[in-house]
Amino acid sequence: QLQLQESGPRLVKPSETLSLTCTVSGDSINTNSYYWGWIRQSPVRGLEYIGSVFYSGTTYYSPSLNSRLSMSIDTSKNQFSLTLRSVTAADTAVYYCARVQGVVRPDWFDVWGQGVLVSVSS
Amino acid sequence: EIVLTQSPATLSLSPGERGILSCRASQRVPSSYVAWYQQKPGQAPRPLIYGSATRASGVPDRFSGSGTGTDFTLTISRLEPEDFAVYFCQQYGSSPLTFGGGTKVDI
Numbered sequence: 001q002l003q004l005q006e007s008g009p010r011l012v013k014p015s016e017t018l019s020l021t022c023t024v025s026g027d028s029i030n031t032n033s034y035y036w037g038w039i040r041q042s043p044v045r046g047l048e049y050i051g052s053v054f055y056s057g058t059t060y061y062s063p064s065l066n067s068r069l070s071m072s073i074d075t076s077k078n079q080f081s082l083t084l085r086s087v088t089a090a091d092t093a094v095y096y097c098a099r100v101q102g103v104v105r106p107d108w109f110d111v112w113g114q115g116v117l118v119s120v121s122s
Numbered sequence: 123e124i125v126l127t128q129s130p131a132t133l134s135l136s137p138g139e140r141g142i143l144s145c146r147a148s149q150r151v152p153s154s155y156v157a158w159y160q161q162k163p164g165q166a167p168r169p170l171i172y173g174s175a176t177r178a179s180g181v182p183d184r185f186s187g188s189g190t191g192t193d194f195t196l197t198i199s200r201l202e203p204e205d206f207a208v209y210f211c212q213q214y215g216s217s218p219l220t221f222g223g224g225t226k227v228d229i
Contacts, residue, residue: 109169
């Protein structure tokens with residue numbers, strides 16, 4: 001059974017960098033059948049798509065986060081990661097990683113991690 | 123980007139009743155690429171429908187989706203107690219992917 005688990009610091013200071021890793025178990029992420037993505041959720045902004053990465057390293061980023069965002073994939077560790085620079089309080093949210101249906105481009109999210117609350121505060 | 127507006131914000135129903143949830147897009151969603159998710163408190167969203175009308179794996183047939191263009195609907199034919207939750211639509215016909223604000227179905 002495919003499972004995804006987010007990990008990383010729960011508290012980040014303003015202007016610093018938020019880094020999260022998603023560890024996938026139950027299947028290999030080294031596949032051309034899916035993308036691997038990040039979504040966040042906050043009371044103010046609701047569900048917000050962050051971006052997706054393919055096994056080859058191809059990425060799709062939300063335009064609103066593109067200038068601060070990097071995503072990578074490590075097929076040897078069966079992990080993919082998110083880095084968001086210069087964070088503010090507006091980046092406080094529950095961050096989810098997910099498997100993304102789609103081969104040509106990211107489509108819909110069929111398996112989700114449990115989510116991790118990341119707070120931005122000094 | 124395509125903005126999705128869900129209505130109503132809250133739908134108050136009783137078990138056994140039918141629920142109809144609306145998702146309206148600010149512009150046509152190509153290929154009717156709309157998905158629906160259910161979210162319960164403290165849990166991640168769970169996929170219900172993709173491609174506007176195809177049920178995801180393991181989803182009961184009381185859930186059905188329809189729509190095309192800019193108007194999409196999720197119907198729950200007979201509400202079960204476990205169906206009281208928040209429902210989100212998402213479009214993937216145009217980049218960037220976007221979500222609606224959600225409809226809460228409560229008693």
